[in-house]
Amino acid sequence: MRDDPGNRPPTAMELQNMLAEGETTSAQLVEDALSRAKVSDDLGIFVSLREDSAIKEAQASDRFRSEKKARSRLEGIPVAIKDNIAIAGEPLGCGSKILDGYISPFSSTAVERLRAFGAIPIGATNMDEFAMGSSTEHSIHGSTRNPWQRDRVPGGSSGGSAAAVAAGVVPIALGSDTGGSIRQPASFCGVVGMKPTYGRISRWGLVAFASSLDQIGPIAHTAEDCALVLDCIGGSDSRDSTCLPSGSTDCYGALNAGLENLVIGLPKEYFQSTGVDAEVLEKVYDAVKHLEEAGAELREISLPHTEYAVSTYYLVATAEASSNLARYDGARYGKRSDAARSLVGMYEGSRSEGFGEEVKRRIFLGTYVLSAGYYDAYYRKAQKVRTLLRRDFEEAFLECDVIATPTCPEVAFPLGSKLDPLAMYLSDVFTVSANLVGVPGVSLPCGFKEGLPIGLQLLGQAGDDAMPLRIAHEYQKTTNFHCAVPPGVAP
Amino acid sequence: MNTQRIFSDYEVVIGLEVHVHLDTEAKLFTSCPVSYGAEPNTRVSEVCLALPGTLPVISERAVDRAVRAALVTQCKVHPISVFARKHYFYPDLPKGYQISQFEEPLATGGHIEISDPEDASRHLRIGLTRIHIEEDAGKSIHDQALAGSEVTLIDLNRAGVPLIEIVSEPDLRSPEEAVTYLRTLHRILRYVDVSNVDMEKGQFRCDANISLRPHGEVRFGTRTELKNLNSFRSVQSALHAEIIRQAELLEGGGEVVQATMGYDADRDRVFVMRLKENADDYRYFPDPDLIPLRLSPTRIDEIRDSLPELPIERRDRFCNLFGLSTYDAEVITSSRPLADFFEDVLAIGGETADFAKTVSNWIQRDVLGALRDRDLDIETSSLTPDALVELLRMVEVRRVTVKSARDLICELVVSGGNPEDLVEQRGLEAVSDSSILDTVIQEVVSENPDAISSYHAGEEKSLNFLMGQVMRKTKGKAEASTVRTFLIEKLKVGPT
Numbered sequence A: 001m002r003d004d005p006g007n008r009p010p011t012a013m014e015l016q017n018m019l020a021e022g023e024t025t026s027a028q029l030v031e032d033a034l035s036r037a038k039v040s041d042d043l044g045i046f047v048s049l050r051e052d053s054a055i056k057e058a059q060a061s062d063r064f065r066s067e068k069k070a071r072s073r074l075e076g077i078p079v080a081i082k083d084n085i086a087i088a089g090e091p092l093g094c095g096s097k098i099l100d101g102y103i104s105p106f107s108s109t110a111v112e113r114l115r116a117f118g119a120i121p122i123g124a125t126n127m128d129e130f131a132m133g134s135s136t137e138h139s140i141h142g143s144t145r146n147p148w149q150r151d152r153v154p155g156g157s158s159g160g161s162a163a164a165v166a167a168g169v170v171p172i173a174l175g176s177d178t179g180g181s182i183r184q185p186a187s188f189c190g191v192v193g194m195k196p197t198y199g200r201i202s203r204w205g206l207v208a209f210a211s212s213l214d215q216i217g218p219i220a221h222t223a224e225d226c227a228l229v230l231d232c233i234g235g236s237d238s239r240d241s242t243c244l245p246s247g248s249t250d251c252y253g254a255l256n257a258g259l260e261n262l263v264i265g266l267p268k269e270y271f272q273s274t275g276v277d278a279e280v281l282e283k284v285y286d287a288v289k290h291l292e293e294a295g296a297e298l299r300e301i302s303l304p305h306t307e308y309a310v311s312t313y314y315l316v317a318t319a320e321a322s323s324n325l326a327r328y329d330g331a332r333y334g335k336r337s338d339a340a341r342s343l344v345g346m347y348e349g350s351r352s353e354g355f356g357e358e359v360k361r362r363i364f365l366g367t368y369v370l371s372a373g374y375y376d377a378y379y380r381k382a383q384k385v386r387t388l389l390r391r392d393f394e395e396a397f398l399e400c401d402v403i404a405t406p407t408c409p410e411v412a413f414p415l416g417s418k419l420d421p422l423a424m425y426l427s428d429v430f431t432v433s434a435n436l437v438g439v440p441g442v443s444l445p446c447g448f449k450e451g452l453p454i455g456l457q458l459l460g461q462a463g464d465d466a467m468p469l470r471i472a473h474e475y476q477k478t479t480n481f482h483c484a485v486p487p488g489v490a491p
Numbered sequence B: 001m002n003t004q005r006i007f008s009d010y011e012v013v014i015g016l017e018v019h020v021h022l023d024t025e026a027k028l029f030t031s032c033p034v035s036y037g038a039e040p041n042t043r044v045s046e047v048c049l050a051l052p053g054t055l056p057v058i059s060e061r062a063v064d065r066a067v068r069a070a071l072v073t074q075c076k077v078h079p080i081s082v083f084a085r086k087h088y089f090y091p092d093l094p095k096g097y098q099i100s101q102f103e104e105p106l107a108t109g110g111h112i113e114i115s116d117p118e119d120a121s122r123h124l125r126i127g128l129t130r131i132h133i134e135e136d137a138g139k140s141i142h143d144q145a146l147a148g149s150e151v152t153l154i155d156l157n158r159a160g161v162p163l164i165e166i167v168s169e170p171d172l173r174s175p176e177e178a179v180t181y182l183r184t185l186h187r188i189l190r191y192v193d194v195s196n197v198d199m200e201k202g203q204f205r206c207d208a209n210i211s212l213r214p215h216g217e218v219r220f221g222t223r224t225e226l227k228n229l230n231s232f233r234s235v236q237s238a239l240h241a242e243i244i245r246q247a248e249l250l251e252g253g254g255e256v257v258q259a260t261m262g263y264d265a266d267r268d269r270v271f272v273m274r275l276k277e278n279a280d281d282y283r284y285f286p287d288p289d290l291i292p293l294r295l296s297p298t299r300i301d302e303i304r305d306s307l308p309e310l311p312i313e314r315r316d317r318f319c320n321l322f323g324l325s326t327y328d329a330e331v332i333t334s335s336r337p338l339a340d341f342f343e344d345v346l347a348i349g350g351e352t353a354d355f356a357k358t359v360s361n362w363i364q365r366d367v368l369g370a371l372r373d374r375d376l377d378i379e380t381s382s383l384t385p386d387a388l389v390e391l392l393r394m395v396e397v398r399r400v401t402v403k404s405a406r407d408l409i410c411e412l413v414v415s416g417g418n419p420e421d422l423v424e425q426r427g428l429e430a431v432s433d434s435s436i437l438d439t440v441i442q443e444v445v446s447e448n449p450d451a452i453s454s455y456h457a458g459e460e461k462s463l464n465f466l467m468g469q470v471m472r473k474t475k476g477k478a479e480a481s482t483v484r485t486f487l488i489e490k491l492k493v494g495p496t
Helices: A012-020 A026-039 A051-066 A109-116 A159-166 A183-189 A223-233 A278-293 A306-327 A343-354 A357-370 A376-396 A421-426 A432-437 A466-477 B003-009 B060-072 B175-191 B232-251 B297-305 B311-322 B326-332 B336-349 B353-373 B385-396 B402-415 B419-426 B434-447 B449-456 B461-473 B480-493
Strands: A046-049 A078-082 A120-125 A172-177 A192-195 A215-220 A263-267 A297-301 A402-406 A441-449 A452-459 B010-021 B083-087 B097-101 B107-116 B119-135 B139-141 B153-155 B162-168 B204-214 B224-229 B259-264 B269-275
Touching (some): A012 A223, A026 A120, A046 A159, A109 A120, A109 A223, A159 A183, A172 A192, A172 A223, A192 A223, A223 A441, A278 A466, A357 A376, B010 B175, B010 B232, B175 B204, B175 B311, B311 B336, B353 B385, B353 B402, B385 B419, B434 B461
Parallel strands (some): A078 A120, A263 A402
Antiparallel strands (some): A192 A215, A192 A441, A402 A452, B107 B119, B139 B153, B204 B224
16 A cells, blocks of 8 residues: 555655755755645645745755755654744744734754754744644644645644644655654544653744643645654753763664564553544554554553543643743743733733733633642642552553554544634643653544544653654555545645 | 841841952863953954854863862862753853752862951951852953944853852851952962953952841841952942841841842942842753763862962961961962071071061061062062061161161062172161260260250150260261160260
């Protein structure tokens, strides 16, 4: 099946072969990507494009190649970057009015490394404001639409990045994942998204939402492309104290290790949880059965504290967010209220005018969680539950090599259908634990419901980013869900 | 109200929080350089500005300095301490929070010894509650001339400069003890290179907690906190003013309200900045951008081994080895360069108790005075240990008089030089030749018959007058005791 990608846009690996064979040039790829970005403008994927500089970089990349100095398998490949990951000299907006006009003077480590390996960022993708949301509806730039059905959300908060890959604009995009913000949109858009182990990729240059949960990660058509990106941008960074030491993972090299002797754990709390769409559950079952047929062993496991994960997540994430967003005060950069006539007026005006409703809601929640008298009941207790969740996973991984779950309880929902914030929060039920615990998670397409993609989530042990990618790769070798093309996407 | 009476009625309880800039080239969480007096906002990195996407990384040098401070104050350094965010909105605080330490500080439970201001021979042990590491904020400039009345200017050069906060126990019982504590701490921290402790540059700043209670009362009274006391003098005057204010309140049947106070040095008045009930909720929580600070026993030992001998240890060694009095040894060890100078002098001139005592006397009586008069200290002066040894030897063998030696010290501290040459050039060789002295005395005796008569009539004062005449004629180059002996001898014989 892999030999017949159908109409699916090419992967980075495929483009790399074409470049190597001289069938195309990087300049051509970048021009194509830019024109596809413009053609699909109605999807609301990009918030800014680097037209001139991307083409210049592509020409430089073509020179590297012609001099036989290609820097990596990503040489000359166009990529899209979520609008909360800094690129020097480019706007960095986080979907927020408060960063209106802000241009980052420095690049994130992830982008710096992508570029050092030859990849070419073509623009910044839309997102929920400050990565707070699961639908990419909470953006100053308006909603991004799901390429599969345009009245549906692409998921979020990295909805722009997931849609950019699904719509065939670029083979690879970077997103960020604080509670599922890569995996859930990947699931909704029928692409592969990965949240690496906490600390695998430096957070330098990633605009913080919740520092102890945030991770940058790749979105692509295949686990193979994700592995390429992870190997390129992962590793220690002297600018991020929470970054892990380098060298523990060669994801690309481990892709073809097969499924022999591997145990896939199925947490009963996830599969038995109410509120999961029956068809979603069925397709996810089919997927793990498929893996079993391919040589893996299935085993039911338990993650007993799962029911506390979402509430714990919203305590920790909002607490950290309320702190991380304190710097947007109108004093040094971004939006300053014109109406301000006093110091307090400057703060109040700039922050009330600059932040959207969802961001304000979370700042309020987080401020409350950290307040004197409530700290022990909320923040400290949440940290304790976090420890219990971590133990759940440690114990589960004594019995299995990877944990398989649905990525989301449902397929992409219609735009504007989740007006109740709590309903939106609950859709993160399967993804937040990986962030609270720090383990890597991959979402990959495993079927459709009424033309909308369904995602299988594979969670690995902390530090072992290769394992879930390797299993996803095996799955993709023998299935073609990732080869399906959204209607209207030109080859 | 009379302060004397306040102290007899009430016990004053003071605890101090001292903020000390650590002596580092870079800021606490970025390699951005620290500099004082640079053009505003020229020592700022993306981290200092809290640009989106920036992260803090701890400076190991700053940690070393902080651990030094903890070790010299006998604190227990914790193997794990945690950085926490302290939130408040102010334009000179770019992140909207200050990175500090809260529940798990670097070190706790130390003490320093200070001499009792009422009796320098006694020592008081002042407990230290904790030492924690934190970053400084920037500066807000409200100066009208500079900024205009509608405008506040922000300088972020200081934002992120490494600090430690040293919190004392409420062990201090008077403003004088508070100042002595501060001076002692100031000296120790400088001694071990924790900080340059330049108060004018804001490198050593103090907040004071103060309360009053009737003598014998066990519970503490309600305290107020005096903020931003930036000189020893203002600490003392602000505490005095606050003691009087609290005492008057209590005497009048009122009560002290917990508050943060400021001190207006120009009018010598304290004023309420904000009441406790309006106190900020700082919403501390562990900073998720930083991993806990881990200090292995090996690292702590290495830092301990790199410490110079402490003033107190050196003082005791000088007492034991050379028989100096505690007071003398304390003066000599008041600064590390001075103590080094003293030891260098002994190394050259001989490490005997007698010589040590002589050197100590000369340093305290003459060298320090000469330095003070010329606004120098021992490091900036030109006096070398060799020169002092040589000069003291000349005094010992009476080649120069004490008076000449003192004059020479004043010269040596400014312009240096070799005492031997100077004595020669200036003709300061002591007049010890008895025939010269005889001639001079003869002259004086014959020129002052009245004084001679009154001496013989029993007026002892006349002898001093005659001695003065002899000294004047020999320009201080004669030894007073010799002149005296010669004169008395001469006057016994009677007029010739």
